[in-house]
Amino acid sequence: AQTVTQSQPEMSVQEAETVTLSCTYDTSESNYYLFWYKQPPSRQMILVIRQEAYKQQNATENRFSVNFQKAAKSFSLKISDSQLGDTAMYFCAFMKHGTGNQFYFGTGTSLTVIP
Amino acid sequence: DTGVSQDPRHKITKRGQNVTFRCDPISEHNRLYWYRQTLGQGPEFLTYFQNEAQLEKSRLLSDRFSAERPKGSFSTLEIQRTEQGDSAMYLCASSILNTEAFFGQGTRLTVV
Numbered sequence: 001a002q003t004v005t006q007s008q009p010e011m012s013v014q015e016a017e018t019v020t021l022s023c024t025y026d027t028s029e030s031n032y033y034l035f036w037y038k039q040p041p042s043r044q045m046i047l048v049i050r051q052e053a054y055k056q057q058n059a060t061e062n063r064f065s066v067n068f069q070k071a072a073k074s075f076s077l078k079i080s081d082s083q084l085g086d087t088a089m090y091f092c093a094f095m096k097h098g099t100g101n102q103f104y105f106g107t108g109t110s111l112t113v114i115p
Numbered sequence: 116d117t118g119v120s121q122d123p124r125h126k127i128t129k130r131g132q133n134v135t136f137r138c139d140p141i142s143e144h145n146r147l148y149w150y151r152q153t154l155g156q157g158p159e160f161l162t163y164f165q166n167e168a169q170l171e172k173s174r175l176l177s178d179r180f181s182a183e184r185p186k187g188s189f190s191t192l193e194i195q196r197t198e199q200g201d202s203a204m205y206l207c208a209s210s211i212l213n214t215e216a217f218f219g220q221g222t223r224l225t226v227v
Contacts, residue, residue, distance in 0.1 A: 004157070042220070043220065044118070044119070044217075044218045044219055044220045044221070045158075045206070045208075045218040046217075046218070047215055047216075050215075091157050091158070093157070100146065100163075100210070100212065100213040101146065101148055101163070101208065101210050101213065101216040102148075102160050102163065102171065103150075103158070103160060103216075104160070105156075105157025105158050105159070106157050107155065107156055107157050108156075108157055
């Protein structure tokens with residue numbers, strides 16, 4: 001079974017600053033994907049960033065980047081130049097290769113960006 | 116709005132009643148997924164369809180839960196004989212095969 005752990009239930013950051021959200025996972029699979037999803041208050045979840053486990057290079061999407069440490073089974077999300085619109089619940093998710101969007105999600109980190 | 120649509124957005128029901136939720140995926144998406152999200156937890160996968168075929172249902176929570184997608188377009192999730200523990204947000208998502216999944220806003224169920 002796969003487990004995803006997010007040990008920071010709540011975090012806050014000043015606007016324009018940088019924040020890092022932590023995620024660890026446990027799996028015996030060798031081929032998998034990792035994701036960060038954002039769930040704003042009363043809004044649908046949207047994909048922030050995705051990482052293929054076979055790629056050593058860390059994924060980057062504009063202000064969002066990950067630090068993927070496969071051996072340590074760690075997958076943190078860094079948000080640079082935080083904006084008020086980044087306030088949301090952030091979920092780390094794991095997906096086995098070939099299981100098409102059957103995610104295992106962590107419990108989430110509630111991020112508040114302070115003006 | 117051409118996103119994933121879920122109806123109703125909120126449902127309050129008495130324990131023991133049956134409830135049915137509807138999900139309309141993005142029109143060209145052939146895969147449709149159901150997840151459940153309880154308070155303080157991340158979403159939990161329940162089942163998914165590719166077109167009208169239900170390809171995975173072993174993670175449905177009990178035999179009180181069932182889902183259909185009869186024409187490969189919209190889907191329904193039914194919960195029979197609801198229990199208080201069924202209170203949760205039920206999320207639907209859709210995708211084109213294994214590409215990015217897009218989520219709806221969910222149906223919040225409260226069992227009283």
